[in-house]
Amino acid sequence: MADELDLLRAADPVPADHPRLGDGPLDRRAERLLADLRREPPARGRVRWPHVGPGLRARPAWAMLAAVVTAVTLTLVVGGTATTPALAAPRPLVVRADATPVSLDELARRARADAAAGGESLRKGTHVQSWSLAMSEDKAPVTLPEERIVRWKPDGSHSELVVATDPTHPGRPVLRDDADGPRLVEDGHVVSRRTYPRSWSDAPPQSPPPRDATRLRAWLQEAAAEPDGLGTGELLDAVELLLDNWTLGARESAALAELLAGTEGLRPAGRVTDRLGRPGLAYTYEERGLAHLLIMDPRTGAVLGRETTFTRPDPAYGVQAGDVMAYSAWMR
Amino acid sequence: MSNDEIFAAAYREHYWAVSRYVARRLDGRTSEVEEVVAEVFTVAWRRRDDLPAAPLPWLYGVARNCLANAVRGYGRRRRLVDRLGNDDAAHGRHIEAGPDAEPPGAWVHDALARLSPADQEVLRLAAWEELGVEEIAVVLGCGRRAASMRLHRARRRLKAEIDQLCPAPTTGTTATKEQQHG
Numbered sequence: 001m002a003d004e005l006d007l008l009r010a011a012d013p014v015p016a017d018h019p020r021l022g023d024g025p026l027d028r029r030a031e032r033l034l035a036d037l038r039r040e041p042p043a044r045g046r047v048r049w050p051h052v053g054p055g056l057r058a059r060p061a062w063a064m065l066a067a068v069v070t071a072v073t074l075t076l077v078v079g080g081t082a083t084t085p086a087l088a089a090p091r092p093l094v095v096r097a098d099a100t101p102v103s104l105d106e107l108a109r110r111a112r113a114d115a116a117a118g119g120e121s122l123r124k125g126t127h128v129q130s131w132s133l134a135m136s137e138d139k140a141p142v143t144l145p146e147e148r149i150v151r152w153k154p155d156g157s158h159s160e161l162v163v164a165t166d167p168t169h170p171g172r173p174v175l176r177d178d179a180d181g182p183r184l185v186e187d188g189h190v191v192s193r194r195t196y197p198r199s200w201s202d203a204p205p206q207s208p209p210p211r212d213a214t215r216l217r218a219w220l221q222e223a224a225a226e227p228d229g230l231g232t233g234e235l236l237d238a239v240e241l242l243l244d245n246w247t248l249g250a251r252e253s254a255a256l257a258e259l260l261a262g263t264e265g266l267r268p269a270g271r272v273t274d275r276l277g278r279p280g281l282a283y284t285y286e287e288r289g290l291a292h293l294l295i296m297d298p299r300t301g302a303v304l305g306r307e308t309t310f311t312r313p314d315p316a317y318g319v320q321a322g323d324v325m326a327y328s329a330w331m332r
Numbered sequence: 333m334s335n336d337e338i339f340a341a342a343y344r345e346h347y348w349a350v351s352r353y354v355a356r357r358l359d360g361r362t363s364e365v366e367e368v369v370a371e372v373f374t375v376a377w378r379r380r381d382d383l384p385a386a387p388l389p390w391l392y393g394v395a396r397n398c399l400a401n402a403v404r405g406y407g408r409r410r411r412l413v414d415r416l417g418n419d420d421a422a423h424g425r426h427i428e429a430g431p432d433a434e435p436p437g438a439w440v441h442d443a444l445a446r447l448s449p450a451d452q453e454v455l456r457l458a459a460w461e462e463l464g465v466e467e468i469a470v471v472l473g474c475g476r477r478a479a480s481m482r483l484h485r486a487r488r489r490l491k492a493e494i495d496q497l498c499p500a501p502t503t504g505t506t507a508t509k510e511q512q513h514g
Contacts, residue, residue, distance in 0.1 A: 004487055004491040004494055005455070005458060005459050005487065007437075007440050007494060008440055008444065008455060008456075008459035008490070009460070009462075010440070011437025012356070012437075013437075013441075014352045014355045014356045015352075016349075018355075021355055021365075022348065023348050024348065026344060026347055029366065030347050033370055033373060034340060034343050034373075037373065037377040038340065224450060225450055225472070228448065231448070234448065234450070237481075240478075241474070244478075288488065288489065289488065290485075314488075325481075
């Protein structure tokens with residue numbers, strides 16, 4: 001029986017053997033366009049993009065390309081039988097129910113107070129520790145822990161350092177995957193160290209996040225490429241995208257807390273200690289077999305982390321209900 | 333080879349793939365395909381110094397931007413004719429669907445249409461453009477990790493919609509690609 005991608009492939013409205021658009025030599029029109037382009041004088045500066053009206057801005061191609069440079073070079077992983085025992089998937093965070101749960105409205109108020117008192121400032125780049133589940137259809141899932149630091153320089157260039165490490169098991173070997181397949185590496189093994197040239201991107205997620213909730217929602221919507229709006233699940237995905245690109249200041253965190261306070265379905269769950277040992281308040285949202293846990297600083301309202309857990313088993317990938325699919329802990 | 337020659341080679345190799353990418357997303361508005369494709373390669377020509385060694389995902393990324401502009405323009409035109417109220421196309425009167433008019437795979441398209449635009453796009457890239465996660469990340473302008481997660485989530489949502497629309501089970505997958513999440 002075909003899976004959903006096979007069904008979709010079979011429903012390709014313009015297949016590669018399409019009578020008019022199938023692969024083959026260029027037609028006269030395409031040849032003429034190429035000839036016209038090659039006669040064009042060399043371009044200077046940026047390509048100008050059509051203005052598309054208030055509130056909307058076409059995202060330049062290089063904006064997308066610039067975002068790519070933050071990609072983490074993970075490759076597909078199969079479960080190595082000799083390597084997995086030391087690397088069992090972390091269990092979900094334990095949430096301690098609070099007799100008087102702190103609402104997101106209250107947390108947003110604390111965040112505003114922190115911002116009014118000065119607080120941290122916005123910085124481009126990120127510092128994140130993550131655990132991500134690698135799944136295969138014929139091997140047991142395994143979890144890959146890593147730390148990623150992205151730092152931008154005043155000239156618009158930036159560097160990215162990715163290290164294999166698991167702070168919950170300091171000093172123990174860590175699973176990585178490279179061209180030779182999955183293997184254990186020493187804690188702190190440098191997975192990649194890259195320097196990227198200057199980027200001119202001025203569209204989300206590269207443009208600075210706004211400091212009020214309404215504009216921040218629009219920023220997140222554009223960053224997530226969801227023109228029809230953001231449901232709560234998509235909003236949380238977009239928040240992750242934001243924090244994978246920016247280290248928020250107090251004012252941006254306050255705007256984010258206010259935005260989250262107005263988000264449907266996100267409810268207080270209690271207190272947690274996150275995987276980096278930081279005290280936090282947990283807020284949950286459930287959708288389609290996944291539970292999202294957002295961990296926020298009880299004093300500043302800053303988002304500290306996000307955990308996504310399966311609430312239903314997925315036998316095709318060997319996943320059990322309660323397995324952690326992804327966990328990110330953001331640091332300054 | 334000079335950058336111009338490299339661009340010309342990429343153009344010849346990928347012109348039709350980019351045309352199909354655009355056509356798949358213009359929902360039968362074939363008259364606009366050539367116009368958008370011309371814009372894609374015009375932008376790509378001006379940015380030819382940035383053309384990567386594997387240019388197709390990069391070209392798809394450029395096409396995605398050009399399409400966004402084209403679709404917004406189309407939306408504006410639709411709103412205009414809606415206000416004018418005298419355009420058959422605005423009221424769908426030009427469409428005369430009948431029992432035999434449903435094209436093959438229409439119900440899969442129906443299932444796809446129920447998903448968010450972002451879900452739809454990542455699924456199209458995987459199924460129709462046959463891109464891997466790394467290439468999808470290039471087109472979407474996100475990290476590989478994010479692309480992988482988006483694809484997995486979108487697949488789950490599509491499967492749920494298909495299961496609702498089609499009584500036949502879709503388990504017992506035949507796909508062999510592995511999924512990386514995180």
